[in-house]
Amino acid sequence: MGKWVLVVLALMVASMSCLAPCSASSFFKDKPWERKRPILSVPTASSSFASSSIVLPLQGNVYPNGFYNVTLYVGQPPKPYFLDPDTGSDLTWLQCDAPCQQCTETLHPLYQPSNDLVPCKDPLCMSLHSSMDHRCENPDQCDYEVEYADGGSSLGVLVRDVFPLNLTNGDPIRPRLALGCGYDQDPGSSSYHPMDGILGLGRGAVSIVSQLHNQGIVRNVVGHCFNSKGGGYLFFGDGIYDPYRLVWTPMSRDYPKHYSPGFGELMFNGRSTGLRNLFVVFDSGSSYTYFNAQAYQVLTSLLNRELAGKPLREAMDDDTLPLCWRGRKPIKSLRDVRKYFKPLALSFSNGGRSKAVFEIPIEGYMIISSMGNVCLGILNGTDVGLENSNIIGDISMQDKMVVYNNEKQAIGWATANCDRVPKSQVSSW
Known part of the structure; x- marks a missing residue:
């Protein structure tokens, strides 16, 4: 799908990303470690959350690929998808066979949506829209539209599905998380790369890290480590680093x-x-x-x-x-x-x-x-x-x-x- 640039519209996620030639999905893609006391004076997070984290390997590079991507499994039975990890936007979405009116070519079959629709009045749906423009034409479902500054866009509905994941302590988990079923995509002018969708890592309620946090799985922390030689890792939670x-x-x-x-x-x-x-x-x-x-x-x-x-x-x-x-x-x-x-x-x-x-x-x-x-x-x-x-x-x-x-x-x-x-x-x- 390409890494696009979000712009703020009435019925979309507010975000920041860039344009081609970087092909980004958000609006607007040394010294050795030094031990020191934290420079911020902030309260301690609740100890009720697990200290374990979720770590996911990354593939890709800045050049020549022009993108990093993470493989996530979604659904029952779980199937793999390539997602663009994007701290500049909140909504995670997959190209979806609902059926798909317009989808771009990827290496995986289109996501088959679950029948677990997120209703229009759900707080996650409401977080995607400006309060003044949030109208429930169909109360049983949450419609979304995101547009990108390079002319790209995704139109779809919000659903919930299973995301099989493993904690770093070895425990497998199967949370049900909300994601967009994107049934009408326009790639815009961004250069092609084989993405099945976007992994929204922003600060909003619908982002994956916010949902995992609200289910008591990890603390509301997300991070990444991009390797200049290619690859790296993405993580949720605060259990793998020394602050x-x-x-x-x-x-x-x-x-x-x-x-x-x-x-x-x-x-x-x-x-x-x-x-x-x-x-x-x-x-x-x-x-x-x-x-x-x-x-x-x-x-x-x-x-x-x-x-x-x-x-x-x-x-x-x-x-x-x-x-x-x-x-x-x-x-x-x-x-x-x-x-x-x-x-x-x-x-x-x-x-x-x-x-x-x-x-x-x-x-x-x-x-x-x-x-x-x-x-x-x-x-x-x-x-x-x-x-x-x-x-x-x-x-x-x-x-x-x-x-x-x-x-x-x-x-x-x-x-x-x-x-x-x-x-x-x-x-x-």
Whole structure:
């Protein structure tokens, strides 16, 4: 289906995602771990929830695939589906044979919906709609429509079905969760990849992590670890990480629908660029990172200044990404050009003198194209309709564990080996 971009409509999930070439599904896809006390003063979560988590392996990469995906089993009997894990949207949906009026080609047969319809007045249904525009034309079912900024869309009804999962303590579970039966899809302009649907990981009530939490299965925490070499893992709950090893920053209270730390300052090679009011959103549905027009212009100017006199020239014939450079011979690895580029960072205030710094090394904003050029994986978001928003996409979250703790309203991160799933551990934070 492709990683799309959500826009806010009357009858849809409010979300943030990006546009092609990253093909994202949401609106708007280092240092070693350092032990430290948490920088946030927040109440302890309830101990009534299991300390165990759910861990799911990821497949894919930023380039050349352009997406990460997770395999989930749904239904009775359970069948596998490829889903795009998207922290920028709430609703999980599958292309569905209801029958399907319009569906895109995937590697799996269309989902056969259960007969367990979510009624129109159900709180989960109501959470998908704005209260002023929520009309129950058919009280027995919940209709939904999501539209994407690239012209893509999904239309369907909300159902409940079984999601067989395994906890990290070894216990199998079979929760019934609400998902969208999407019977009319338009892929829009996003590039094709074999997705059966979207895995909504946002902050809303209908998101998978919220539903698992409300059933007392895990705490309301979701996180991911994207491997720059491909793959990684996704997790629900707080049983696999030590919170004292992560850098934390509060989620913005002004933007409750998104995983946003609010406004940050852009750093280049450890120094401020002078840009201090950048509204930032973490979005796993975006393959690449997006800066607004001002930040993008500042960044590209700094890069071009650094490259002056260096053996790299702009590669006008490489359309992999908007801005690429070629060397005297084909570039095989980022190691070959590391000395020509400087690290980036975004610095966030924590309400006092301390700062939470999200570091972006060269691997977090550059790729090597199939033509042997080095390309900038940060795009101009203003050009694709994101206005002044700045999106941290998959490329900049590679080789980091990123945690969205909805109970403590905080986002945390730390450099990590995403090849290795951490052992389950009880969190005392």
